[in-house]
Structure formats: structure tokens, C-alpha cells
Amino acid sequence: MSTSDRAAGLPAHDIDRVPYDVERVRADFPILSRLVHDKRLVYLDNAASTQKPRQVIERIKRFYETEYSNVHRGVHHLSQLATSAYEDARERLRAFVDAENAREIVFVRGATEAINLVAQSFARPRLSSGEEILISGMEHHANIVPWQILREQTGAQLRVVPVTDDGELDLEAFERRLGPRTALVALIHTSNALGTINPVRDLVRLAHAQGVPVLVDGAQAVAHQRVSVRELGCDFFAFSAHKMYGPSGIGALYARGELLEAMPPYQAGGEMIRSVTFERTIYNDIPHRFEAGTPNIAGAVGFAAAIDYLEQLGLERVAAWESALLAQATEALSGVSGLRIVGTARAKAPVISMTIDGVHPHDVATVLDSEGIAVRAGHHCAQPLMDRFGVPATTRASFALYNTREEIDMLVAGLQRVREVFG
Amino acid sequence: MSDLRELYQEVILDHSKRPRNLCHPDRANRSADGHNPLCGDRITVYLVIEDDLVRDVGFEGSGCAISTASASMMTEAIKGRSVAEVDRLFHLFHDMLTSRDAPVLPPAELDKLAVFSGVREFPVRVKCATLAWHTLRAALEDVAKTVSTE
Numbered sequence: 001m002s003t004s005d006r007a008a009g010l011p012a013h014d015i016d017r018v019p020y021d022v023e024r025v026r027a028d029f030p031i032l033s034r035l036v037h038d039k040r041l042v043y044l045d046n047a048a049s050t051q052k053p054r055q056v057i058e059r060i061k062r063f064y065e066t067e068y069s070n071v072h073r074g075v076h077h078l079s080q081l082a083t084s085a086y087e088d089a090r091e092r093l094r095a096f097v098d099a100e101n102a103r104e105i106v107f108v109r110g111a112t113e114a115i116n117l118v119a120q121s122f123a124r125p126r127l128s129s130g131e132e133i134l135i136s137g138m139e140h141h142a143n144i145v146p147w148q149i150l151r152e153q154t155g156a157q158l159r160v161v162p163v164t165d166d167g168e169l170d171l172e173a174f175e176r177r178l179g180p181r182t183a184l185v186a187l188i189h190t191s192n193a194l195g196t197i198n199p200v201r202d203l204v205r206l207a208h209a210q211g212v213p214v215l216v217d218g219a220q221a222v223a224h225q226r227v228s229v230r231e232l233g234c235d236f237f238a239f240s241a242h243k244m245y246g247p248s249g250i251g252a253l254y255a256r257g258e259l260l261e262a263m264p265p266y267q268a269g270g271e272m273i274r275s276v277t278f279e280r281t282i283y284n285d286i287p288h289r290f291e292a293g294t295p296n297i298a299g300a301v302g303f304a305a306a307i308d309y310l311e312q313l314g315l316e317r318v319a320a321w322e323s324a325l326l327a328q329a330t331e332a333l334s335g336v337s338g339l340r341i342v343g344t345a346r347a348k349a350p351v352i353s354m355t356i357d358g359v360h361p362h363d364v365a366t367v368l369d370s371e372g373i374a375v376r377a378g379h380h381c382a383q384p385l386m387d388r389f390g391v392p393a394t395t396r397a398s399f400a401l402y403n404t405r406e407e408i409d410m411l412v413a414g415l416q417r418v419r420e421v422f423g
Numbered sequence: 424m425s426d427l428r429e430l431y432q433e434v435i436l437d438h439s440k441r442p443r444n445l446c447h448p449d450r451a452n453r454s455a456d457g458h459n460p461l462c463g464d465r466i467t468v469y470l471v472i473e474d475d476l477v478r479d480v481g482f483e484g485s486g487c488a489i490s491t492a493s494a495s496m497m498t499e500a501i502k503g504r505s506v507a508e509v510d511r512l513f514h515l516f517h518d519m520l521t522s523r524d525a526p527v528l529p530p531a532e533l534d535k536l537a538v539f540s541g542v543r544e545f546p547v548r549v550k551c552a553t554l555a556w557h558t559l560r561a562a563l564e565d566v567a568k569t570v571s572t573e
Binding site: 358359360361362363366367370377378379383386392393421422423 | 488
């Protein structure tokens with residue numbers, strides 16, 4: 001495994017030498033100071049969605065108050081301001097994922113829409129009956145269901161790379177399943193349910209050696225590690241703002257320029273056209289061809305503000321902090337009787353999925369909620385993965401750059417309370 | 424937040440740990456499956472209906488403490504009752520948990536089932552408590568499809 005696929009830029013034991021002031025970071029997030037059930041909020045549901053810093057909230061407010069208009073339309077001043085804010089955001093995203101050209105960044109509603117776009121616009125016209133799409137056993141439903149729909153539409157087959165007992169991808173099986181019939185590989189970068197970080201760069205190389213394009217679902221990765229789409233070598237990379245401190249309802253698809261150029265529109269309407277007559281419509285250039293209708297302009301501006309925020313803190317320092325939290329939590333939770341951690345991969349994002357003997361995750365989450373601790377209980381939109389581990393659901397604690405060591409102690413105390421209630 | 428003890432009363436914890444009628448009666452002539460996709464709870468309710476009476480009832484499945492206890496206590500409450508009485512219990516139970524103007528005190532007819540009145544204060548858990556009852560209703564109607572709470 002390459003070092004770039006690891007969770008943190010720094011090993012966990014170096015954290016004490018890195019000046020990371022988590023209390024100052026927390027002060028940036030207004031919601032963290034509220035109470036829940038008269039208790040201090042301990043927000044550990046970050047893999048579902050992260051909270052927003054003041055810098056993002058205020059940027060969106062300022063945009064609406066002083067710069068807002070529709071984009072790419074008018075010659076008036078505000079239209080120019082809004083257009084440049086929107087296109088600057090695209091450039092900000094390009095730099096963030098290290099794409100070659102901003103034309104390769106398409107704004108979408110989120111990673112889910114990005115994957116659907118690739119399924120319908122890239123894969124559907126190319127796939128023929130009997131060809132295969134290769135996914136993994138740890139995919140989010142967003143990277144399963146679009147391919148099932150495509151299967152119905154084209155007669156293509158869906159093949160699945162199994163997951164090991166530790167929650168890692170079975171790499172030998174991946175190689176075995178890659179073959180002359182494989183038309184596309186679609187893989188999750190970092191598992192939202194287990195935290196596993198897949199060695200995407202190596203997998204892309206294996207696929208490309210067979211001439212197979214690769215889509216990476218990066219929704220869970222981008223907040224926790226530096227991503228370079230050029231270094232990964234992937235053809236498509238899907239991600240969402242709301243999992244990296246940006247607003248909900250905005251995300252992006254990175255698509256390699258030459259592939260995007262050749263793709264037909266995904267949705268049709270305004271913005272995506274160059275000229276329209278009743279006889280014939282000429283489509284706009286990339287990426288606008290894929291952005292039909294008035295886009296989520298303020299969302300894009302907020303997305304860029306979230307990137308600025310992350311970069312100003314330093315993604316490497318954030319990763320090191322989170323890595324230390326993960327190590328502490330893994331050790332502390334291992335000491336809770338009857339608790340089993342599901343997903344013990346060597347490379348992990350700060351996500352811990354767990355089961356507690358004799359207590360259903362829903363009951364665990366209700367007891368923790370009464371202590372002000374927000375965790376997720378359920379199948380995490382990864383039902384096949386839950387089936388793989390023989391559990392209907394897990395309780396998941398997922399950490400972010402504003403979580404503290406004390407909050408891990410509070411989680412452990414909350415889980416002791418679960419044991420008290422259920423005996 | 425309302426006290427957790429209101430939700431997890433002793434009798435509920437007892438039924439969740441030692442569910443009654445956790446079985447598939449041999450003579451069952453009605454059944455239905457229930458599913459709560461939000462938490463992954465699954466249940467199958469089996470009925471032996473003769474002469475318009477619930478002669479026997481059992482259930483199988485896996486779920487949280489609330490849904491398991493609710494299924495267990497439901498089976499005890501309906502055994503030997505007429506289909507019409509069971510239907511009335513369903514409505515009383517359902518109203519206790521979901522009606523905006525439910526009485527402060529649950530109706531006496533609900534008897535032991537009144538312990539679930541505390542679930543009202545935990546809106547996301549109401550579906551856990553009603554899953555078995557919705558599935559029961561589907562079994563009475565002998566609806567072949569799986570009942571879903573969503």
C-alpha cells in the first residue's frame with residue numbers, strides 16, 4: 001500500500017508535537033456550543049454529515065447579501081460578481097483535488113448525483129450486454145443502485161469484490177475479477193460504514209493495465225486526507241461538500257477531460273446549451289453541458305469556503321489529529337465489555353462501527369442521545385456490507401476535526417450507561 | 424429529554440430479553456412479514472385463526488428492545504381474543520403512541536400495554552413499537568406483501 005492511501009500525513013504518535021488547538025477550532029462551529037437534552041452536544045455522526053464553521057455560514061450569507069444573481073446570464077454587475085464567485089469556486093475545487101483543468105469539475109448535488117451522471121452519460125452508451133461493472137462489497141448504496149439500474153437498461157452484469165473479515169478489500173479477488181469483460185470499475189475510496197481506506201491508486205493501476213476506466217466514490221475520503229486525482233490516476237472522482245464542512249446539496253464530479261468531452265448531456269435545459277432552435281440544439285462546452293438549469297450557486301460558493309477553511313487549518317494536521325482520536329477511541333472502546341468493533345482494516349478513517357452483545361444499535365443510540373451524544377445506528381446505506389458481517393445494523397461513531405479526547409471519554413461513559421440500562 | 428426509564432421500563436426490558444411466544448405455531452393459517460428499513464428490524468407474525476378467534480399467535484425476527492418487547496407483549500394481549508377485539512386494541516395502541524390528543528392516561532383496556540405510553544416522547548422510536556402491530560394487521564388481512572414502516 002502506498003503512503004498516500006494512509007489516513008494521516010503524520011503518524012499518530014507525532015500529534016503532541018503538532019500545535020493543533022482543537023478548542024479554537026471548536027469555537028468556529030456555532031452549533032457545538034448548543035445543548036442537547038440539557039447536556040453538552042457531543043457530535044459523533046460526522047460520517048453522515050459534518051457541522052459547518054462560521055466561515056462557511058458567513059460566506060454564504062455575504063454572498064446572498066451582496067453578490068447574488070444568476071450566473072452566466074446577464075451583463076449587469078451582480079451577474080458578473082455571481083458568475084465569478086461561482087467559477088472561482090470551480091477553480092478552488094480543481095486545486096483541492098489537483099485536477100489538471102477546471103473544465104474537468106462538474107457541479108452536482110452531491111456524490112450520489114455524480115455517480116448517477118457517470119452511469120447514465122458515460123457508461124450507458126458504451127456498455128453492451130454481457131459486459132461487467134466491478135464494484136466492491138463495501139459500497140454505499142449510492143454506488144450500487146445506479147449500476148443495478150444500468151444493468152436493467154443495458155444487460156450488463158454487476159460483479160462484486162468481496163471484503164475480508166477485517167473489512168479490507170480482497171485484493172487478489174479484485175485482480176481475478178478484472179477481465180476482458182470488465183467495462184468499468186466503481187469503488188468507494190473510504191468506507192462510510194467501516195472506515196476502511198482502500199488502496200485506490202494501486203487498484204486504478206491494475207484496472208488501467210487492462211484498459212478499464214475507474215470511478216472513485218470519494219465522499220468519505222476528502223475531509224480526512226489529501227486527494228490528488230492525478231496521483232490516484234482515476235477517471236472519475238465523486239465527492240460532496242456536506243461531508244467536509246460545506247453546505248448540503250452541492251457536490252462535484254471530477255471527470256478526465258477527454259472522457260467528459262465525449263459524453264452526452266445528463267440532463268437538458270438552460271445553461272447546458274449553446275444555441276437552440278426547434279430543429280436543432282447545440283450543446284455547451286464542458287463542464288456547462290452537464291449543469292442544466294440554474295445551479296446551486298451559493299452552495300458552490302460555500303463549498304469553496306469550506307475548502308479554504310480546511311486548507312487554512314491544514315489537511316495534514318487535521319488528518320494527524322483525527323488519526324490520534326481514532327487510535328484513542330479504538331483502544332478505549334476495546335475495553336468496553338461485550339463491544340465488538342466491526343472493521344479493523346490497517347488503513348482507516350476516523351470511523352468506528354460497533355456492536356454490543358445483547359443490545360440493538362437503535363437502543364444504544366437512544367441511550368447515548370439521552371446523554372447528548374449523537375451517533376448513527378443502522379445499516380449506514382450499506383446493507384450488503386451488514387449482511388457480510390452478519391449484523392442487521394451497527395452503532396457508528398465517526399470523528400471530525402472538532403472532536404476532542406474528552407468526547408471519547410464521554411462516549412465510553414455513555415456506553416457504560418448502555419450496559420447499566422440493559423444489564 | 425424524557426427519562427430513559429419511561430422508555431425502557433422493567434417490563435419492557437424483561438420482554439425484550441425473554442420474549443414470549445417467540446415461535447412459529449404449527450397450525451398457523453395466517454402470517455405476514457414486517458420490516459423497518461430505518462433500523463433493519465424484521466418480524467414475522469403467525470396466527471391461528473379459528474371461528475374468528477386468535478387461537479394461537481407467535482412471532483419470529485430480530486429487532487431492538489422496543490420492537491421485540493412490543494411484539495412479545497402483543498402476542499400475550501391478543502391470544503384468545505376475537506378478531507374485532509384485536510382490531511380495537513390495534514387502534515387504541517396506535518392512538519396511544521401517535522394521536523396528538525391522546526389522553527394523559529392510556530385507556531384501561533390496553534392493560535399492560537400501557538407501559539409503551541412513554542414511547543410517545545421518543546418520536547423516532549414510535550415505529551419500533553408499532554411494527555409488530557402493523558404486521559399483525561397485515562396477517563389478519565392475510566396480505567401477502569411485506570409491511571414496511573416507511
